[in-house]
Amino acid sequence: MTHAQTQESNHLQRGLKVEQKKILDTLLQSVYRQEGWVFFVYGSGGIGKTYLWRALISKLRSENHIVLAVASSGIASLLLPGGRTTHSRFKIPFALNEYSCCNIDQGSDLAHLIEKASLIIWDEAPTAHRHAFEAVDRTFRDIMQLRHPTSMEKVFGGKVVVLGGDFGQILPVVKKVGRADVIDASISKSLTIWPHCTVFKLETNMRLLQRDGKLPAIAKEGEDEPMWINIPDDLLIKAREDSIDEMVESVYLDLLQEYTNPTYLQQRAILTSKYDMVDKINDHILKMIPGGEKVYKRADRVCPITKTGVNVEALCPTEFLNTLQLPGIPNRELKLKVGCP
Incomplete structure (x- = not known):
């Protein structure tokens, strides 16, 4: 580790709120004990997930751990230190089905990197199709079984994986299907992964602080039902x-x-x-x-x-x-x- 890495890690940890610190400590303990487990950090935009990822990545990398940070979208991946899209990092095929696997060969450089990784962070997880998670899960089990035969029976081959996102935002895009099919495509419907997830929820919005994004509705004169809101002055440009x-x-x-x-x-x-x-x-x-x-x-x-x-x-x-x-x-x-x- 370098002095700069340690300084950055300490600085980020000092900025964590109480609920973020509790989640960070739990995730770190799981990594240190090499407890293969899956976590899901749930929270709306501005809740502090990206800051938590940065603090977690900085802490582990300063201790010479390998952390693979990925996101379902290109924009989200740019916000992660050393981030990549999931399709790029894990070679997920674009045409997915319930039997898909990633294009990663056993013994390849990427397979060795996955073996040595202490933690996988997957941001914006709800936007990805559940078949993508199942393909990564299937591939990780196949890679890890060479070192640990029991890995075939463990989710993600026994790797510590942290998923994050907000189910209230965009769900997987599935063409020409109804709402029920879209929901069925989300990770929460994956019988092989979701039952093994430990879910954490961040609730304090770091952007809005005391404002939770909800404003009281008002009714205009002559209207029976309140359907309007007054936008707060601090969100307006006087022009x-x-x-x-x-x-x-x-x-x-x-x-x-x-x-x-x-x-x-x-x-x-x-x-x-x-x-x-x-x-x-x-x-x-x-x-x-x-x-x-x-x-x-x-x-x-x-x-x-x-x-x-x-x-x-x-x-x-x-x-x-x-x-x-x-x-x-x-x-x-x-x-x-x-x-x-």
Whole structure:
């Protein structure tokens, strides 16, 4: 271990809340005793799961333990130190069924890494199909049986596995099925894994603190049933109607000093539901950035003659094509400045 690793571990542990610390201690004891077990840490967004993972990973890696940190989605995996997606790390096939196995050969480098791992952390677990967990379970048993023959009878081959996520968010995506089938695809319906899970629940929301995300509903005048809420003032940007200035200033504070800083940009975003508003905001910010602007224009035309002999080019002139803004098609003009993302 290095001094920096120890410092980071101590710093993260000092920031743990009481319920996080209890879970951390339980998981560490299971790792130290090499008790092959499966844990599930349940909690909504902002509850502190990612912070718990970081503290756990930092503590074990500072003691020279191998921790494999994975997540069901690419974005979630980026939040874990050394994180990878589950499909990438464990070679899970995309076409899954109840008999699937991972594409990991016994004796391979990846198999040896799994053998030596003290802990597996799998974040955003509820979004993955239960067949994915069963495939990993089946593969781990097969890998671990070479060292411990009894591993074939243990969940995940006797490895300590910690799953995390929120069943109130997105469940596995299953095409063209009903709600019951979607629920049946979740890990909570896996008879080989879920009965062996010890479930912990985090309840203190670290983002909202005293606000639990629930606001009292109110009824407008003339309405019998309360169907509206008042958004708290601290969650609102005080701005004029359709004003972009205040929104940009609030989100991108010190933009002109920080617009070339990738970390600064990664920590901020403005979300909108319409493409035209995206363009308005981008154009507004681009004008704020110093420097000369380069404009590149799209070349639009259609096939002049179709099989029916109709002159489509006359029906769809370039001026009309230039007005089209469709998903997957670049805008008419691309505006660029040096140093601007």
